Amino acid sequence: MAAAARPAFPAPNQPPGGRWRLRASPPRPCLREKPLPEPRRGAMERVFTPLDCLLPAAALRACADGGANRLYHITEGSQDSFLPDYITGDFDSIQPEVKEYYKAKGCELIETMDQDFTDFTKCLQILQKKIEEKDLQIDMIVTLGGLGGRFDQIMASVETLFHATNITPFPVIVIQECSLIYLLQPGKHELRVDTGLEGAWCGLIPIGNPCDSVTTTGLRWNLTNQVLKFGTLVSTSNTYDNSGIVTIETDKPLLWTMAIKT
Amino acid sequence: MAAAARPAFPAPNQPPGGRWRLRASPPRPCLREKPLPEPRRGAMERVFTPLDCLLPAGNLKFCLLILNQPFNKGHFHCLWSKAALRACADGGANRLYHITEGSQDSFLPDYITGDFDSIQPEVKEYYKAKGCELIETMDQDFTDFTKCLQILQKKIEEKDLQIDMIVTLGGLGGRFDQIMASVETLFHATNITPFPVIVIQECSLIYLLQPGKHELRVDTGLEGAWCGLIPIGNPCDSVTTTGLRWNLRLISKRQDKYGSLTAENTIN
Numbered sequence: 001m002a003a004a005a006r007p008a009f010p011a012p013n014q015p016p017g018g019r020w021r022l023r024a025s026p027p028r029p030c031l032r033e034k035p036l037p038e039p040r041r042g043a044m045e046r047v048f049t050p051l052d053c054l055l056p057a058a059a060l061r062a063c064a065d066g067g068a069n070r071l072y073h074i075t076e077g078s079q080d081s082f083l084p085d086y087i088t089g090d091f092d093s094i095q096p097e098v099k100e101y102y103k104a105k106g107c108e109l110i111e112t113m114d115q116d117f118t119d120f121t122k123c124l125q126i127l128q129k130k131i132e133e134k135d136l137q138i139d140m141i142v143t144l145g146g147l148g149g150r151f152d153q154i155m156a157s158v159e160t161l162f163h164a165t166n167i168t169p170f171p172v173i174v175i176q177e178c179s180l181i182y183l184l185q186p187g188k189h190e191l192r193v194d195t196g197l198e199g200a201w202c203g204l205i206p207i208g209n210p211c212d213s214v215t216t217t218g219l220r221w222n223l224t225n226q227v228l229k230f231g232t233l234v235s236t237s238n239t240y241d242n243s244g245i246v247t248i249e250t251d252k253p254l255l256w257t258m259a260i261k262t
Numbered sequence: 263m264a265a266a267a268r269p270a271f272p273a274p275n276q277p278p279g280g281r282w283r284l285r286a287s288p289p290r291p292c293l294r295e296k297p298l299p300e301p302r303r304g305a306m307e308r309v310f311t312p313l314d315c316l317l318p319a320g321n322l323k324f325c326l327l328i329l330n331q332p333f334n335k336g337h338f339h340c341l342w343s344k345a346a347l348r349a350c351a352d353g354g355a356n357r358l359y360h361i362t363e364g365s366q367d368s369f370l371p372d373y374i375t376g377d378f379d380s381i382q383p384e385v386k387e388y389y390k391a392k393g394c395e396l397i398e399t400m401d402q403d404f405t406d407f408t409k410c411l412q413i414l415q416k417k418i419e420e421k422d423l424q425i426d427m428i429v430t431l432g433g434l435g436g437r438f439d440q441i442m443a444s445v446e447t448l449f450h451a452t453n454i455t456p457f458p459v460i461v462i463q464e465c466s467l468i469y470l471l472q473p474g475k476h477e478l479r480v481d482t483g484l485e486g487a488w489c490g491l492i493p494i495g496n497p498c499d500s501v502t503t504t505g506l507r508w509n510l511r512l513i514s515k516r517q518d519k520y521g522s523l524t525a526e527n528t529i530n
Contacts, residue, residue, distance in 0.1 A: 147438050148435060149464075149465075150465060150466055150488065151434050151466035151467075151468055151490075152466075152488055152489070152490035152492070154441070155490065155492045155494070177436075178436075178437060179437055179438035179439075180438075181438055201437065201439055202439070203438075203439035203442065205439070205442045206495065207442070207494060207495070208493065208494070208495075208496075208497070209495075209496060209497060210495070210496060229495065229496075230445065230446055230449045230494065230495030230496070231446070231449030231450060231452075231495065234442060234443070234446045236405075236439040236440065236442055236443040236446070237405075237439060237440075237443070257438045257439050257442070259437070
């Protein structure tokens with residue numbers, strides 16, 4: 001499947017004191033040249049346990065630019081026991097000493113200068129390549145960080161989840177502090193919420209578009225063919241019944257969000 | 263303009279360890295019985311200086327609404343000193359109480375609203391003893407933010423306050439669903455108040471632009487390096503801008519939606 005030609009946007013120069021990232025991706029089936037590989041059986045039957053990842057262990061670990069600073073500082077004193085497989089980005093956020101440390105330790109540094117995509121999106125693209133190269137058997141991709149700080153960057157994280165369906169067949173979740181988000185594609189989904197790590201709240205956010213028909217089970221307040229739309233109805237501060245399973249059927253992309261026990 | 267009947271949603275009981283708020287508001291022209299009053303001339307001609315409220319010598323008059331999130335102390339003091347009316351939504355009172363430690367009696371809100379499930383008992387007692395109005399709002403169909411805004415609008419009308427905007431402190435951090443609930447309230451706000459409502463937390467500000475043309479003055483000197491346009495809630499088929507480092511002149515369908523285009527931008 002040939003990649004569609006990118007639209008002619010003005011080439012961004014580095015403005016003083018700022019950077020422009022225009023995620024310019026007109027509708028195209030795939031950001032890649034090859035068709036997406038078949039995910040592991042079970043991973044895309046839309047039965048999914050979002051918090052399963054908080055039990056061990058990652059097959060591959062990557063940092064997107066300044067994410068390496070976070071890793072470096074949170075592992076202070078034992079950084080060499082926590083080496084990422086690779087670090088990507090335009091390296092405008094990573095601290096020089098952090099970059100040098102990981103480089104000296106043999107971590108792969110992959111510079112991605114494309115200004116049309118965020119560090120997160122580009123890191124995801126490379127991750128998918130590596131998963132295929134190494135023929136890794138995985139079920140999901142977990143992103144740590146992205147839901148706090150600058151509001152535009154929180155929105156950019158959500159934006160990347162929309163792109164992710166063109167990048168990887170695996171579910172991509174984003175976790176920060178007590179929050180998790182996961183973009184549900186149109187169709188029926190079953191989420192297992194019985195790991196014991198689920199916090200008290202959850203929600204369904206029609207973030208990029210209204211949803212004309214949403215039906216759920218497993219929530220304290222379920223929806224039946226409901227319209228979800230900003231200004232009309234957005235499900236926040238919802239919670240679970242005791243079944244341990246939530247099902248969601250939606251006609252449009254819909255963002256699932258849930259609490260993680262801290 | 264009569265208020266439309268509210269839809270029949272199941273009456274929410276208090277679940278153990280959680281609360282559900284389903285903002286059940288099918289499209290209706292107004293959440294009030296009376297038509298909205300005319301805003302001050304100039305406030306709704308869509309020429310607007312979002313950060314004027316943070317200028318000590320700023321021109322715009324505003325009311326302040328405090329939510330239950332950490333906020334910048336410098337912002338707080340500037341906004342508090344200039345606000346015509348000051349309100350807390352439930353746990354926002356805790357934030358106020360702690361940020362004014364040692365001199366709480368110099369920073370008394372005009373009123374505190376909410377279902378009072380977040381406000382600490384000692385904070386509630388303190389402000390009650392000091393004569394602050396406590397308004398309990400048990401309606402589970404709306405967030406504390408939305409309900410506080412409804413009451414604020416009532417008070418603005420009762421007192422016939424001449425204001426230009428409403429400033430909300432907090433709401434853009436912490437729980438992701440609550441960030442989204444803050445955005446949701448901005449959608450409702452157009453049915454509650456004629457005044458622009460902005461939300462500020464730490465280094466971020468959000469403001470919902472209604473369809474039409476808007477002019478934003480960004481020359482207060484307080485503007486940071488970044489800005490952006492987020493088609494949150496619905497795609498936008500046509501957006502045109504000037505004054506940005508990278509302007510938009512998109513007129514084709516299916517642009518300006520999530521997965522297509524979101525500009526992370528700077529000011530020219």
